[in-house]
Amino acid sequence: MPESQHATASSTAANPASPTETVVVSGIQPSGTLHLGNYFGAIRQHIALHRRHEAYFFIVNYHALTSLQDADALARYTLDVATTYLALGFDPDEAHLFIQSDVPEVTELAWIFYNLTPVSHLEKGVSYKDKVAQGLSPNAGLLNYPVLQAADILIYGGTLVPVGADQKQHIEMTRDTAGRFNHTYCPDDDPLFPLPEPHILDDVSVIPGVDGRKMSKSYGNTIGLFDEGKMLKKKVMGIVTDSTPLDAPKDPEQDNVFALIKLFASEEKQAEIAAAYRAGGYGYGHAKKELLGMIDAYFAEARERRHKLEERPDYVRDVLREGAKAARAQAEPMMDRVRAATGLISARR
Numbered sequence: 001m002p003e004s005q006h007a008t009a010s011s012t013a014a015n016p017a018s019p020t021e022t023v024v025v026s027g028i029q030p031s032g033t034l035h036l037g038n039y040f041g042a043i044r045q046h047i048a049l050h051r052r053h054e055a056y057f058f059i060v061n062y063h064a065l066t067s068l069q070d071a072d073a074l075a076r077y078t079l080d081v082a083t084t085y086l087a088l089g090f091d092p093d094e095a096h097l098f099i100q101s102d103v104p105e106v107t108e109l110a111w112i113f114y115n116l117t118p119v120s121h122l123e124k125g126v127s128y129k130d131k132v133a134q135g136l137s138p139n140a141g142l143l144n145y146p147v148l149q150a151a152d153i154l155i156y157g158g159t160l161v162p163v164g165a166d167q168k169q170h171i172e173m174t175r176d177t178a179g180r181f182n183h184t185y186c187p188d189d190d191p192l193f194p195l196p197e198p199h200i201l202d203d204v205s206v207i208p209g210v211d212g213r214k215m216s217k218s219y220g221n222t223i224g225l226f227d228e229g230k231m232l233k234k235k236v237m238g239i240v241t242d243s244t245p246l247d248a249p250k251d252p253e254q255d256n257v258f259a260l261i262k263l264f265a266s267e268e269k270q271a272e273i274a275a276a277y278r279a280g281g282y283g284y285g286h287a288k289k290e291l292l293g294m295i296d297a298y299f300a301e302a303r304e305r306r307h308k309l310e311e312r313p314d315y316v317r318d319v320l321r322e323g324a325k326a327a328r329a330q331a332e333p334m335m336d337r338v339r340a341a342t343g344l345i346s347a348r349r
């Protein structure tokens with residue numbers, strides 16, 4: 001599995017509470033079967049980063065509830081994300097992988113943050129605004145989604161958040177939240193939360209689905225990470241192309257198949273195929289066969305591992321349980337400090 005060259009962590013010198021240590025945190029939505037867009041947009045970089053720093057990766061099932069209210073599907077997707085990460089080379093000895101709701105303290109922290117968050121800021125949230133613009137009535141979970149995300153990040157003292165460009169606003173809101181908490185409850189020289197930096201990943205909007213639009217579950221145009229055999233072939237051969245005849249020269253940069261080939265092929269191979277496009281006599285069918293072979297080879301090892309993992313669901317659960325244990329070992333003392341700072345006393349202890 002080639003590791004990404006793009007995932008170099010930036011320095012986090014701007015963090016008041018933790019000037020030197022990088023803590024990577026990121027959440028993954030369990031909202032459907034993962035596809036090439038998810039892989040090249042985020043998962044690949046998560047895998048590349050997870051060995052380099054202390055890192056927390058969690059499957060955000062609480063967040064998924066804002067749009068997915070099918071219990072069986074949520075449970076299935078949650079385990080599917082975990083299996084996928086492990087199959088792709090996530091090593092649970094190197095970083096923590098767990099289910100968000102196994103650390104219920106995040107919802108408590110989110111509650112505390114709600115009281116520091118102006119509703120007017122939440123109403124500017126992009127996904128909230130989108131829903132409203134579509135004439136839909138968003139639920140309160142969606143309005144408050146960015147606050148829970150802030151809690152997710154800050155409860156582990158996260159300093160670096162590898163996410164897609166669409167998440168920039170959420171990280172800004174997280175920084176605001178950390179700042180407001182520190183300002184309200186902490187002495188100036190002893191802030192509790194570091195201000196996390198986004199680590200913006202490659203733009204995935206350029207990854208086309210089989211119909212040429214951005215690859216997205218909601219368009220039903222995805223190629224699944226573990227599609228194989230006939231299913232994979234059918235999808236690849238069905239990628240939309242223009243009707244330039246086989247003999248004619250073609251512009252690779254205008255073609256969906258070539259856009260996908262670029263994700264897999266070495267520079268030399270890309271140049272070779274681009275030259276064949278421009279020379280003419282090389283049809284889209286050729287390009288698709290080439291792409292099919294590339295996808296098949298690229299994920300062959302992961303597919304194999306996935307088949308093995310599917311026979312060991314207990315192992316996947318063990319990994320998630322251990323991950324949650326480690327995450328809670330961070331979250332619990334953090335919440336003790338938060339409760340102490342905010343005056344939430346307990347008569348139980």
Ligand code: TRP
Nearest residue numbers: 025026027028060063149152153
């Ligand atoms: N909102 C993120 C997404 O849709 C998922 C997410 C939830 C997340 N909590 C997070 C990402 C914390 C980074 C850090 O992709």
